[in-house]
Amino acid sequence: MSGYVARVRHDDLPGSDAEFDLLVTSVAQRWAAIDPLLPEPLPPRPSGYPLLTVSNGPGSPVATGTMRYSWYQPGEVGRTWGVPDQHWLTPVVGGPDPGRALDSLITSWREQLEQLPTGTGSESAALITWPARDICGVVPLQRHGLQPQRILAARQHRRGVPPSLPPRDVTIRLAEMQDLTQVVGLLMEEHRYEEHFGGVFIQPETPEQTRRVVMRALGRSPSWIWLAERRGRPVGLIWVSPPERARWAAPLVSTGPAAHIGYGLVTEDERGNGIGTALVSHAHQALDSYGVSVTLLNYAVMNPLSGPFWNRMGYRPIWMTWEVRPALALR
Numbered sequence: 001m002s003g004y005v006a007r008v009r010h011d012d013l014p015g016s017d018a019e020f021d022l023l024v025t026s027v028a029q030r031w032a033a034i035d036p037l038l039p040e041p042l043p044p045r046p047s048g049y050p051l052l053t054v055s056n057g058p059g060s061p062v063a064t065g066t067m068r069y070s071w072y073q074p075g076e077v078g079r080t081w082g083v084p085d086q087h088w089l090t091p092v093v094g095g096p097d098p099g100r101a102l103d104s105l106i107t108s109w110r111e112q113l114e115q116l117p118t119g120t121g122s123e124s125a126a127l128i129t130w131p132a133r134d135i136c137g138v139v140p141l142q143r144h145g146l147q148p149q150r151i152l153a154a155r156q157h158r159r160g161v162p163p164s165l166p167p168r169d170v171t172i173r174l175a176e177m178q179d180l181t182q183v184v185g186l187l188m189e190e191h192r193y194e195e196h197f198g199g200v201f202i203q204p205e206t207p208e209q210t211r212r213v214v215m216r217a218l219g220r221s222p223s224w225i226w227l228a229e230r231r232g233r234p235v236g237l238i239w240v241s242p243p244e245r246a247r248w249a250a251p252l253v254s255t256g257p258a259a260h261i262g263y264g265l266v267t268e269d270e271r272g273n274g275i276g277t278a279l280v281s282h283a284h285q286a287l288d289s290y291g292v293s294v295t296l297l298n299y300a301v302m303n304p305l306s307g308p309f310w311n312r313m314g315y316r317p318i319w320m321t322w323e324v325r326p327a328l329a330l331r
């Protein structure tokens with residue numbers, strides 16, 4: 001990896017702002033060519049977090065990475081969705097050989113993690129979110145021991161399967177407050193299924209925390225949660241956040257308004273009968289007529305049902321989150 005120099009700064013940016021702007025402009029062009037749904041990369045700005053930089057021979061930056069640390073206490077909602085100690089790197093990688101620049105950046109990140117006094121024990125992880133179509137990063141990420149864990153996928157307006165009806169005896173309707181217990185029960189079934197893929201960790205507090213979030217959603221009209229029932233028995237649901245409840249998702253894509261699907265589940269005994277497709281069809285009709293330009297959702301790479309299903313529904317990967325546990329297993 002000769003020729004590239006890695007540094008870490010905790011205060012101002014090394015080099016001039018103009019050099020970083022040039023890097024960001026070149027990365028923006030590369031991303032736009034790779035995937036029109038990617039947003040513009042954000043320029044690294046002093047944020048209080050350590051900033052790693054990689055420079056070429058003449059000293060111009062070819063990569064930057066902002067280190068961020070999230071720590072979740074027992075009982076916090078975040079504990080259901082990840083390990084307690086999470087070390088994130090937000091990379092902006094360019095130059096003539098972005099794969100090599102990423103490789104140097106991760107090497108420098110590993111050195112920084114090693115020097116941390118705490119937070120890198122057995123319940124820690126190192127995580128990077130990388131554009132799914134930026135394939136030059138795959139081998140460097142693998143070489144450092146990272147594994148693809150989650151995919152953020154997008155479906156553009158009107159993409160996907162034609163409208164479809166549920167099977168006989170199954171009806172679909174918007175959920176209301178009276179459905180609270182049933183909705184929580186279905187979501188807990190999805191959590192239990194997702195636990196198998198290492199991205200969900202059910203905590204003693206998870207059912208109650210889920211109940212609180214569901215109560216809030218069902219208190220709004222419409223709830224944007226569709227419930228499938230077979231002769232009155234709940235058999236599946238889809239939970240949509242329209243753009244005004246999914247503002248956090250907007251910066252992840254180049255187009256908007258952006259909505260998000262948080263949950264999609266059909267009970268185990270009812271899968272493969274077309275109920276999931278019919279639920280998605282309801283949600284898509286509502287989203288398309290609401291003027292939503294792009295709908296996003298996450299799924300675990302190792303989930304054998306979700307990837308093929310969502311792909312068939314018109315979704316394709318934009319971002320991939322790579323992870324290694326514990327954090328110091330990063331090579």
Ligand SMILES: CC(C)(COP(=O)(O)OP(=O)(O)OC[C@H]1O[C@@H](n2cnc3c(N)ncnc32)[C@H](O)[C@@H]1OP(=O)(O)O)[C@@H](O)C(=O)NCCC(=O)NCCS
Binds near residue numbers: 275276305309
């Ligand atoms: C993903 C999930 C919601 C799909 O629900 P489903 O009711 O099984 O979905 P469908 O029956 O409409 O489609 C599933 C498969 O059955 C097939 N199928 C069988 N009969 C069908 C019918 N009558 N109509 C449509 N599809 C049918 C489809 O081709 C489809 O295959 P594919 O996904 O490999 O392309 C469901 O599998 C599930 O709950 N999984 C566990 C939780 C989960 O993974 N959720 C997603 C987390 S992001």
